[in-house]
Each structure stands twice: as C-alpha cells, then as structure tokens.
Amino acid sequence: MIDPEAFQHAFDALPERTRKVFWLHRVDDLSYAQIAALLGIAIEEVQTEIANAIYGIDRMLSYATRIDRATTAADHARITLKLWLARLLTRTSLVE
Numbered sequence: 001m002i003d004p005e006a007f008q009h010a011f012d013a014l015p016e017r018t019r020k021v022f023w024l025h026r027v028d029d030l031s032y033a034q035i036a037a038l039l040g041i042a043i044e045e046v047q048t049e050i051a052n053a054i055y056g057i058d059r060m061l062s063y064a065t066r067i068d069r070a071t072t073a074a075d076h077a078r079i080t081l082k083l084w085l086a087r088l089l090t091r092t093s094l095v096e
Helices: 004-012 016-026 032-039 043-095
Strands: none
Touching: 004 016, 004 043, 016 032, 016 043, 032 043
8 A cells, every 4th residue: 555645755856847737637637638739739749747656656665665664664673672681681590
C-alpha cells in the first residue's frame, strides 16, 4: 500500500510541467491529445512527461521504502542489543 504522504511528497518533487501533465491525465482523465492541445505541446511530449512522472514517483517511493526498511532494521538491531545487554547484566548480577 502506498503511503499518501509519501506519494504527495514524491508528486511535489516533480518538475511543474511534469506534475501538470500527470495531473491532467490521471486525475482530470484527459487524453494525450487533449493535454497536448491544452498545453500547446506535441503528443510525444505528453507521453514523455507522463513516463517521467511515473518514473520519478516510483523512484521517490522506492527510496522512501528503503529508508523505512533501514530504519526498521536499525530499530530491530538496537532493541536486540538492549535485550542482549539486559540479559548479560542480569546474569552478571545473579552470579555475584
């Protein structure tokens, strides 16, 4: 599932024209030809902008996921270390 906040951040990071073309196509449901006519650009440019938007959003979301996984792994390692230290201290105090 995609985190809406992460998606919004990725979308906002796109160049303005890329955002506009993506929005017109995916949200306003305009065809490539309609977007090209509206913005005065070639249909091929519309296709390129949509591909760039998808690539950019995917790249940003993948990066965010890797950071989340790294944070989770770091948290897990920290918790494991704390448990190990607690056991070590408990054994030491029981032996004394």
